[in-house]
Amino acid sequence: MLRIFGTPLRTVGAFFVLAASLLSLGETAAAQDKKVLRVVMHSGLRITDPIITTAYIARNHGYMIYDTLFATDENFDIKPQMVKDYSVSDDKLTYTFTLRDGLKFHDGAPVTSADCIASIQRWGKRDGMGQKLMDFTKELTAVDDKTFKLVLKEPYGLVLASLGKPSSNVPFIMPKRMADTPADKNVSEEIGSGPFRFVAAEFQPGLKVVYKKNPDYVPRTEPPSWMVGGKIVKLDRVEWINITDYQTAVNALINGEIDYIEQPPHDFIPVMKKSKDVQLVDYNKLGFSSMLRMNWLYPPFDNVKARQAVMLAVNQQDYLDAQIGNPDYQMLCPAMFVCGTPNETDAGAPKQNLEKARELLKESGYDGKPIVMMQPTDLAIVAPLAPVTAQALRAIGFNVDMQSMDWQTLVGRRAKMDPPAQGGWNIFHTTWVNADMMNPLANVGVNARGKTGGWFGWPEDAQIEKLRDAYARELDPAKQKNIAAEVQKRAYELVTYYPTGQYTSPIAARANVKGILSGPAPVFWNIDKQ
């Protein structure tokens, strides 16, 4: 028999197993005492400031630790959240807000008007809707510690919609000292007044984020609806663990090592459906959509006929089949401001017509030079879009140079205004959370401010900008809807972008996870682990 220092190997082995079991016993017992939800989000949290970046993971982090003055409910109504009550003057120029009692930051300091004003001002420097609101704002002043006033230069129809916008950038309220950080610099603390507290000692950027229940949080009494209502925390601890390999994440979920995956790829849905321990929750019915974006600065897409040729050469069904491939989770939707929202319309929507597309391409004077299409190979949800476009464009006579790259290279390159042959580009695709696309101000695809304030691709059109401005000024929702339809019609006519279809992506969770709320972003209040 093999011996180590005279002791039989079997005895030594038994000793080690016993010692190991005893060592792990204490930890297991401690873990069982608490309700811990282990979560795999769509990405690792690296940038923690939800104002400096529009990244959705930073927004989701924001909803954990910060709170908002207003929020959007499932009927798209804007309701008070940190605000107890508010009033609007008869001339629609002065909004007065009073904060709820008992609002406290995680460092124990009370939330004051000064914190709210500084937070709105910082957000107003970054966010598109925030910038517009600030353009209309004459002054933002504190009345007392719990009351502040927003005075407009002229009536503006999107004051509450801006303060209660549900997606990036969300106007989260921070302590004044944090909100005084320049808007292009990351805040250096993680102190909010939200339902969870950030555990700084356990933060590993890109790997793990830990949140604990905030015992001082005073939830509203109304039932939760989207981002509105009582944020009642039923968990002791939420851990966001970044598992980059979805196969591993799904295996870990089925095995019970994690409790929740925010966005499992659609390919894994059949596997998870087979497990009795896993449930799929279609939490974000508004879903996501993708877009094809062309660069207006250079030929051939500086010519509207070439852009129209592209639009008539493609169709949403092909994109969705390649991208999602599951009819339960995909939807044809011509509405630029999203199907299922108050601004839904099919105004100006195109129908595929290859013959007409070829004619338009000929009329555009396209000279056959290769068009540079960027394809991000590392983003499974975006990667299939470029090959679909390439095939459709080649079918009508375009010469397509599809260049594969990682997403971050694409992100850097799309900001370049250089000609395509000198490091620029002609076409790229991306996806959006639909909560960011619901109106002409939030939807960057219809921003037509060109090189001065426009989004990548830089479409420029005075008429669209005039309509967007009218939308912002309009106070009547019915009239706003009509204006949105006009914006969409014009945007399709000029092809500011082509929406390639709408889809949803369910949360996968263990069957014992209850109370997952629907909404445009995943939230962790109301969730219980039984």
Add this chain to the structure above:
Amino acid sequence: MGRFLAGRVLATIPVMGVVATIVFLLLRLAPGDPAAILAGDAASPEHIAEIRARLGLDQPILVQFAEWIGRLLHGDLGTSIISNQPVTTLIGQRLEPTLALATTTILFAVIVAVPLGVLSAWRHGTWIDRGVMTLSVLGFSIPVFVLGYLWIFAVAMQLQWLPVQGYVSFRQGFWPFLERLILPTLTLSVIYIALIARITRASVLEVLGEDYIRTAHAKGVGERAVLTHHALRNAAVPIVSVIGIGIALLISGVVITESVFNLPGLGRLTVDAVLARDYPVIQGVILLFSAAYILINLAVDVSYTIFDPRICY
């Protein structure tokens, strides 16, 4: 020996300097913009330009290089552009899993591969030799991720003996630490077992043909003593070299294994930093890797003197 060591340690300084310069220039020439990544998808070009200016990325490359080298000379690897955390903190968080996996893998590989290689050489031309070499070719050929998923499927999903993924520090319990390292170690060590076994076989085989082995046999020395004291010891130099390279490779990150088993090691930190164009982090980890390579090579060179007294510095 002391002079040799001092000379080699001093030689690391210019080597690291060259590495630092090349890495810095390559990163600046590569496409991508950390400011655009930091700003997010909906950011306007103006916002990106503001962030670029704040980070100093709009400065001439020479100015950026001088600033970085200046900080480096003060022992400051800088701060991550993306997460705003010191690079040393980020590396510190990832070092333990990497060292743990490297240690278990290399230990397991050596324990299995060296006896296999010696056995194969000793039984040269027999079915044992052919069997070991066949397994060795198989070990080289199976991609790590295939093997990893197979282990997960069989051991974690079907038998439920071990967890699928994750890392737990040994400070939180020995068994939770060990149980999460078993499958990654088994997966990753296969290729090192194949490599070390082949090198051991070839080296021992060469030594077994030497006159002094024949003399030892003629003197009546037992087979085991001939193999371990005479053959293996004299064959050790190339084996130790391969093990040294293996350790350096393991420390510098095994991205696929780390991804498949969700181990938060230096490999994933490097890949994440490259994808995010997080220049200070990439520069920091590459400097660390180059230092590790240099020091491990030095240790291997020094170890030669133990195995072969004819070598002296």
